[in-house]
Amino acid sequence: MNFSRIKNFFHHLFIPKEDNHFRSRLLHLDFLTYYLLLALFFTFLFKSTPLSNILGYATDITIQKLYELTNKERQNYNLPPLNYSEKLSKAAYQKALDMFNKNYWAHFGPNGETPWQFILNVGYEYEYAGENLAKNFLFSENVVSAWMNSKTHRENILKKEYTDIGFAVVNGTLNGEPTTLVVQMFGKPASINLAKNLVEKHQVFATEKKEIPLSKSSSSLAPAVLANKEQKPVVNVNKFLFDFNLGFIAILMLTLIVDFYFASKMGILKLRFTGKNLAHFIFLGFLAIGLFIISRGVIL
């Protein structure tokens, strides 16, 4: 009895028949209105700054995960794992803050600031040092895989001379846009005697992509938020939104296929006053591909 009711309910939702006016109920205008209201609700919910901070919005990239993934890549090439360095992480954080404060996205600052001065400023005397940057990624896995797919960034990650690593994942406003910056800094401490001779001798930064010029205007800067190694977001918001969007698109595409299949079988395709299922399907397919593209940011 119950099974039959559930079956009828799903038939009503997906399969065009008389009681849903020969169109899957999930594609009716009233249901589309509910989806639109839900999308608007999410838009306002996640726009609310206090809630965003509580949930750790845009900080789904964690230092812990980046550290694990980087060392995993090194282990794949039989290289020793790097030690987590608080000093290098502090330098990475200072670098990220500098980029937000001076509104630039580059290895070198507008006033000639170098990555090495951030490392030296925190008292890390190095023999070797390197820097990788990433911007606006949604997930830690994508950041590391993008670095590994780039020759110069991969060389940095797999450089056998490095012994230490530090990270900063900082949220702020860059060029007027909400931005998540990831700074990865590598180093090998110099012995006291070597330090003075070798500083600025072995400095490596990945420069596969040209620097993107940003406006020099000093727009009002939102306070940058650091995602510490220990800090874990209460809710994985980006992951939830990504999965929700993907799931929603998948259900809508499935409904369009089912509706089209049964309507064509019943020969009622031309009798209905509806949009074209095939066109909707193509549109949704492109947006699904687009969703994967926007989840990947840019590296430098």
Add this chain to the structure above:
Amino acid sequence: MINHIKKELKKHTFDYLLLLTAGIFFILALNLFRGERLLEFIVLLAFVSFYIIWGVYHHIIHDHLHFKIVLEYVMIGFILLFLLKIIILP
């Protein structure tokens, strides 16, 4: 079902080629402006707008336009616009 799709594509070849071309440009533009959130949103907005106009145009020239159909294209376009906007411009 496959036959119906083939018939539909054959009957409206130009319309679907136009839609596919716009979709490919959408993907290329998104890839080009990856990491630039405002530009990504503009590209998304342009594609959604194009889709709504395409839907209206497609039904007008085939004399099959109805207010409910326009609303359907507008709704589907805006639902996806808002959902993706949350990720692009939080």
